[in-house]
Amino acid sequence: MIRVLLAEDQGMIRGALASLLGLEPDIEVAGEAADGDEALAVAVKVRPDVALLDIEMPGADGLTACAKITERVPACRVMILTTFGRPGYLRTAMEAGAVAFLVKDSPARELAAAIRRVHAGERVIDPGLAAAALSAGPNPLSPRERDVLAAAADGSTIVDIAARLHLSEGTVRNYLSAAIQKTRARNRIEAVQRARTQGWL
Amino acid sequence: MIRVLLAEDQGMIRGALASLLGLEPDIEVAGEAADGDEALAVAVKVRPDVALLDIEMPGADGLTACAKITERVPACRVMILTTFGRPGYLRTAMEAGAVAFLVKDSPARELAAAIRRVHAGERVIDPGLAAAALSAGPNPLSPRERDVLAAAADGSTIVDIAARLHLSEGTVRNYLSAAIQKTRARNRIEAVQRARTQGWL
DNA sequence: CGTTGACCATGACATTTGTCAGATCACCCG
DNA sequence: CGGGTGATCTGACAAATGTCATGGTCAACG
The missing domain is CATH 1.10.10.10 (Winged helix-like DNA-binding domain superfamily/Winged helix DNA-binding domain)
Incomplete structure (x- = not known):
């Protein structure tokens, strides 16, 4: 059983994703959070196998939460699930220790597949997005x-x-x-x- | 059985919402669409009882699709489900014939409840948002x-x-x-x- | 140790942007 | 019909914005 923490601020989306994951026999939603701070607190408490974090959240965003969870709960593998596949987000996510980067545009069935791959030790990153992030180079702004x-x-x-x-x-x-x-x-x-x-x- | 058309451009969210509605014994997802034009085409073909439309979609947006569906498939009751509870959106939606206006911030369980109320002939609008729309007045821009x-x-x-x-x-x-x-x-x-x-x- | 390069900070100057007063036109209402 | 109201459009002027040249600090490198 893969135990997943779900962090997403929009309640209806969070519930819908939980329902989607509930269909999978080998995946269990072990905790939910509505912002980055809550995600960290819940991760510390329930010690999930995988944390699925949205980026755009009030308070601490998903990238900040990713860095903190990676530090405080190293056994928990962090996945980013976001609306916007921005190159800089991907770069920051990787630097913060994320092992997967998914966009909400993808088909729904890919979510469970990605979670299984992550749990098996793989990284999951859209190849086109990775290429865009590399070709765009790092943030040039001081x-x-x-x-x-x-x-x-x-x-x-x-x-x-x-x-x-x-x-x-x-x-x-x-x-x-x-x-x-x-x-x-x-x-x-x-x-x-x-x-x-x-x-x- | 309430037959629902689901229009939402982000595949993962669309799938998750479909899964959420699939849990309800009296609700059936009769069709899906990824943009406004497709929503109209599917509505004409499957004649759903209820259409659940996102606003922010590529091509024809949900408000435009709402007006067209209301005109072409009058038996179909249109609900708007959006990220942003903007007063002007609510006003436009009402003028386009929508009978419900939900924001994705709401708890997930409210979705099925709202669908049932709409199917029973009621309107579903957040009271706070309605007040904001009325107090803000109409669009002052020429x-x-x-x-x-x-x-x-x-x-x-x-x-x-x-x-x-x-x-x-x-x-x-x-x-x-x-x-x-x-x-x-x-x-x-x-x-x-x-x-x-x-x-x- | 000197030099190179990146970042931080500032004021003077040129360009763009925002405000104002006014002209024309269509439309509504008494 | 005629006056009022509001939308569309314009150029002159004032205010804000963008560019440039310059100097200072600090870390990296040969």
């Missing part, structure tokens, strides 16, 4: 550039960002300009979008 | 303002938008300015975000 771009993502003005990060306005403009060029964008809006689709934010 | 804001949403520059919509640059700036004020935003980025969260785009 930490500060990433901070500033992330702060700009919600529509804040330069003055706001400068105040929030304790920088001069000129400095903020400079980082944004650098981010715009590194993302090959024409303005901050495009820069935010490119960075998002690459998983750099 | 058609042209909406066009321009939507064109600006992907980071296009004024010149691009002007060329795409065959307008002068000053006109585009003017519409954007109007949209910024109507959304109570400080710049186009905030305006796009506010409009999105309200379901106005």
Whole structure:
């Protein structure tokens, strides 16, 4: 019996996935969590064989939870299940110790198959996505550039960002300009979008 | 037996929801679709009692499909199941003839209950969301303002938008300015975000 | 130890963006 | 019919944004 921890913030999806896994005779949902912090707590308590984590969750996201679970519960093998197959997500997931990376676009039957393969010691990664992650290269944004771009993502003005990060306005403009060029964008809006689709934010 | 059509683009979620509904003795998944156009075609063919439509789908979205199914298959009662409980979505869904509006955040067990209530002739709408939709009022953006804001949403520059919509640059700036004020935003980025969260785009 | 390169930080300048006042047109209502 | 209302469209001006040149710090490398 493979004991699985299921972390997904949308209740209806979590329940539906639990139902899907419940059909499998050799898989058991040993715990559920609605955010990253809860996922870690439940993983520590129930010691599952496999943790299936969504990335986009409130509070600690799935990638953060992945790193913590890998550290605190090394016997638990972590799989990422996400809506967005962004190259940067895959890269971060691998660095955080994940052994599988699935996208919700895939057919439903692949989920149980992937869990069995992971439990058997394999890694499961979509080949096309792996190629995209490798060809895209690592995140080119410096930490500060990433901070500033992330702060700009919600529509804040330069003055706001400068105040929030304790920088001069000129400095903020400079980082944004650098981010715009590194993302090959024409303005901050495009820069935010490119960075998002690459998983750099 | 309640015969349900399930339209959802993410294969794994579609399969999981089908599994969830398969647990119910009085509900049968009579058809599945991965986008709005397919949903209409399948609805015409299998004549389901209830259609459960996601909104965010490639091609024709769930709201468009809702209007067409309501027109072509009047016996089929349409339910919307979406990630985002945006007031404008709810309003549009009601105008398109939907009889239920569910968000994926809700607990999984509510899905089957909602389907039964809809099949019994009731409407199912989250009271809080209904209140939000009413208090937010209708979409304040004029058609042209909406066009321009939507064109600006992907980071296009004024010149691009002007060329795409065959307008002068000053006109585009003017519409954007109007949209910024109507959304109570400080710049186009905030305006796009506010409009999105309200379901106005 | 010097040099190279990356990152952090800033202000001056040019470009883009947002605001305003106004013109035209269609439509509704008294 | 005529006045009012709101949508569409435009150019001039003010404000915000993006670019550039520059300097400082620090770690890596020969």
